[in-house]
Amino acid sequence: MTSSHVPDRTGCRDDASPFSYDTTNQHLHLHYTSPAAEWSHALPVGNGRLGAMVYGRPGAELMQLNEDSVWYGGPQDRTPRNAAKHLPLLRQLIRSGKHVEAEELVRRAFFSTPHSMRHYEPLGKVEIEFHHASVEGYKRWLDLETAITSVVYQYEKVDGTVVKVRRDVICSYPDQTMILRVVASEKIQFVVRVNRTSEVEWETNEFLDSVESSGNRIVMHATPGGKNSNRLCTVLGVTVDDLKDGGLVEAIGNCLVVTSACCTIAIGAHTTYRQADPEAAAISDVDSALARPWSELLQRQVADFQTLFGRVSLRIWPDVSSTPTSVRLAASPPDAGLAALYHSYGRYLLIACSRPCPYGKPLPANLQGIWNPSFAPPWGSKYTININLQMNYWPASNANLPECFFGPVVNLLERMAVRGAVTAHTMYGCSGWCAHHNTDIWADTDPQDRWMPSTLWPLGGAWVCIDAVEMLKTHYNREMHVRLAQVLHGAVSFLLDFLIPSADGKHFVTNPSLSPENTFIDPKTGVKGILCEGSTMDTTIVRWAFELYLWSDKKLQPDSPGRLRNIVRSALARLQPLEVSPSNEILQEWGNQDYAESEPGHRHVSHLLGLYPGRYISRRKTSKLCDAAARVLQRRAAHGGGHTGWSRAWLINLHARLGEAEECERHIELLLSNSTMPNLLDNHPPFQIDGNFGGSAGILECLVQAEEGIMETKQGGKEKGVVIELLPACPSSWERGEVKGVCVLGGWSVSFSWEDGVVEDVVVTREEEGLYGAVIVFPGGKQANVHGPGKHVVSTTEKGLQTGKVVGFDLD
Incomplete structure (x- = not known):
């Protein structure tokens, strides 16, 4: 047993934290009268790189930790080596309508080995044993304006004395640490542990190397697993403000025993992705944070956060924000003010999970933002780029958070362009670069999975690139424009090489093509198919990329056009037009083929990309296509569409573009009632954060x-x-x-x-x-x-x- 040597700091009430719930700006609070029973009730905090789900339990507190570079395994070479040799035959089979044969060739020649990219893992967990089992006056809340989650309660000791407790958690961007402040009306004792345990108990040894405590510090080392994985280190430090009055931190075994009426706990973490010595970096962060008083840590965090969050605000009435959030969510219909809270929560989450990184190499928000509790997360908690990563950043534009987008996404794009050049050349014999429907921390661009409706689709990278360049039209940044121009040039070069003349020679089409994750019935044969030529989504992406290239090149080089400008302009004129089905007057999904959907209520509405987030289909500009798009949504709804959270969020934006207020209202209510967990996180199911961001953007789209x-x-x-x-x-x-x-x-x-x-x-x-x-x-x-x-x-x-x-x- 060793006692800590911590700085002598008086002023235990330097923050004057009340032992009660402050209702100031309650319309920006998620608040509850009970602790989190499970992950779906816990509250998220984050600084873009570090994150935690805070349970607020008075007995045994749990903070589930994440750091954005904790991934299983290192870079892989998965590119199918002989794919390009088989591309002419594949194109011929697709054009001839030989769907079964085409799919078999894809399985043999175009799928990657191994079939999966790397996946994201938890950093670990902090467990704190307070032993305050029977409490009164419990309140738990997250203040979106300050990014503080807090808990207050009181309990009665054996001698009848009532002890009041308050705990506050912030995840500071300026100090790059997670901070937990514990204040009580008298000294209390609790035990702090840091661990990294798998859901499957016997697997834990694979994910944890060591945990040691000494002085006022716990240090945990771990290797997520897989060849060439990043190594991680988590450091937790404690300082007590009442050292002269008997406050104490003791290291016992691999835990810390704290006796104090006011103390600060700091948590730092790094991996070898950004730091050669993650332990030294984490210790430096923690020591720097603990050298500051809580009041200063809080002021720095709040001031920084409000520079972003305070740019946009939304209030909607009627509003019953004094009612606990879980009760509001269960109401049918929910009060209008809950939609405003949901929007504000989306902005909060984006700031918390995607920001420029002061240590370099920023990473974007993945399928779960940064909040993943699982060692085997759904879909690997990767970056899925056939809708999900793009949807994560829909509110970055209209909610005025370009910094949250540019740094992380442009960094990923630049790395994808390098890796994607190998994929483009090896698989398709094309110049430039491409990426399929997923990527990971290592910017992998090869096909993911072996699922035909999604795997062989090389336009995912182009779509992400489009979103980045499109952002410049609202939030112009010349430095980012110059960087993106290089990436866009490569994406457009690939598209120009990948296009082939249509069967009649009139148009350019993509081949192989598909409409992500959807399937059709070929009316000529009755065979279920997936691969096609020139899907509507592909054509929209190609058109959008070409037009943005012309805009970008002209803006950067108004008097000296790039060599591709005329080539792009010529190809643009020959792209296949969008088609309306003669059989049911809906916008055709598979290009010029009037195929029937095998799943009419499918969750993806990829062929409506031109309506939202694109602007090619518009009430003012293209009324015929707009009507055809509206009929698509009617047909989807009639067959149960929008059953996932992110799909419902997309429908809100699409109906908003159509000016259909009643449909927007219906889908917002369904998003809240059917696809939102008690902590307001999106329920796919399971949890997937894109629905939060898509819904947040859609609520603004209803207004402007x-x-x-x-x-x-x-x-x-x-x-x-x-x-x-x-x-x-x-x-x-x-x-x-x-x-x-x-x-x-x-x-x-x-x-x-x-x-x-x-x-x-x-x-x-x-x-x-x-x-x-x-x-x-x-x-x-x-x-x-x-x-x-x-x-x-x-x-x-x-x-x-x-x-x-x-x-x-x-x-x-």
């Missing part, structure tokens, strides 16, 4: 939308502009509300309030000279034009409101 158009100038001429529509799909139950700081195309920020569908004064702001002016379209169709940078207040009572107008959408 924007697209490019032609607007009238002050002189009566015409110029490119952004059409900003207010309340395009606002549910009728959202009787009153206010939104501030929503970002749209052209760098515009929009704020306004509304009541009973009537918009009050609008403030639109653009900090710098942007791409376009803007036309503000109010409910009912009235319009107003704004030009130039600065703050513009548009009053709904001004006579000038009716003078501004949109005059067209032909941007060429």
Whole structure:
């Protein structure tokens, strides 16, 4: 047994933490009257790299820990070596409608060995034995505005003395540590342990190397497993503020026994992914944090967090935020204010799981953000790039969090472009780079799994690249543009090589192609098929990539076009158009083939990519395609579509683009009632965080939308502009509300309030000279034009409101 030597720090009440629940800004609280019984009730904290699920248990507290670079295994070489040799035959079989033969060839020549990429694992867990089993006055909450999760309660000692306890947890970005503050009305004793245990008990030895305690510190080392895996180290340190009054930290075995009325616990962790010596780095983080008083740690964390979270706000009434969150969630229908909380929670989660990393090599949010409790997580908790990673970042644009997107995603794209060049050349004989429907920490670009409806689809990387470049149109960043231009050039080069002439020679199509995870019935043979030529999703991605390349190249090199510009423009003109089915008037999913869906209620609606997040299908620009897209959604709904959380979230955004407020309201209610766990995390099932982000973006999409158009100038001429529509799909139950700081195309920020569908004064702001002016379209169709940078207040009572107008959408 050794006593710790910790700094002598007085001021046990330096934070004056109350032993009660503070209801200030309660509309931004998730709050509960009982501790978390299981993971789906625990509350998440994170700083982009480190994360924890905090259970808030008074007896045996549990904090499930994650660090974004803890993955099983190192880089792999899985590229199918002879695939390109078999590509001509595969294309011929697909074009001939020989579905069975084509799929058999894919199994033999195009699947990877091993078939799976690496998977994400937990960092470990902190267990704290308080032994406060019978408590009163219990309250647990997460304050989204400050990113603090707290617990208060009281218990009675044997002698009748009532002891009050408060615990606060933050995950500090400035200090790169998890901080737990424990304050009590008198000294209490508790035991702290750090561990890393598998759900399967006998597997634990495979994932844990050592745990040792000494002084006021616990150090845990582990190797996640797999060849060339990152090694990890977690360090936990404790300091007591009441050392002179008998506060004490003792190391016993591999745990710490703390006796104190006010103490701070700091947790740091690193892996060899970023640090050659993860133990030294983690100790440095912990010691630096513990050298600061709690009040300073808290101030630094809150100030940093609010620079991001405070940019956008949303309130919707009626609101019953004083009611515990789990009770609100169980209500049918839920109160309108819960949708606003859900949106704010999405912004909170994105900040907590995806930020630039001060140690370099940032990683994006995976299928579970950073909060994964399992050593064998669903779908490996990887980066799935046929919808899921993209959906993770849908709110990054309109909710004004570009930093959360650019650093992590662009870093991954740059590494994928290197690895994907090998995949493109070896598998398809193409220049440039490509990636299939998944990637991992090592930017693996080869086919994942051996599941025909998803595996052989080499356009996943192009879609991620599109999202990154598209982000520049709202949040322009020249440094990121220059970096992305190189990545986009490679993605477009691959697409140009991968395209082949259609059977009639009129168009360019992708082959092999598929519509992610969906299957069809070939009406000619009755055979169930998967592979096709030029799926609607593929065509949309190729068109979008080509148009963004032209925009990007012209913006970076206005007077010296890149060598690809004319080639891209020529190929763009020959892309296959979107087709409407003559049999049921829905948008065709498999290109120019009028195939029937084998699963009409399928969760993916990939062929509607051009409606959302794209803008090729629009109520104003393409009414026929818009009607066909609406019929797709009607057909999906009639057959049970939207049954997963992320799919339901996509439907909200799609219906919002169609201006269908009632459908948006229905799907938001279903997302909350059927696909949301008590801690408001998305339930696929199982947990998958993309639904939170997609739903968060969709709620804003109901209130503000924007697209490019032609607007009238002050002189009566015409110029490119952004059409900003207010309340395009606002549910009728959202009787009153206010939104501030929503970002749209052209760098515009929009704020306004509304009541009973009537918009009050609008403030639109653009900090710098942007791409376009803007036309503000109010409910009912009235319009107003704004030009130039600065703050513009548009009053709904001004006579000038009716003078501004949109005059067209032909941007060429």
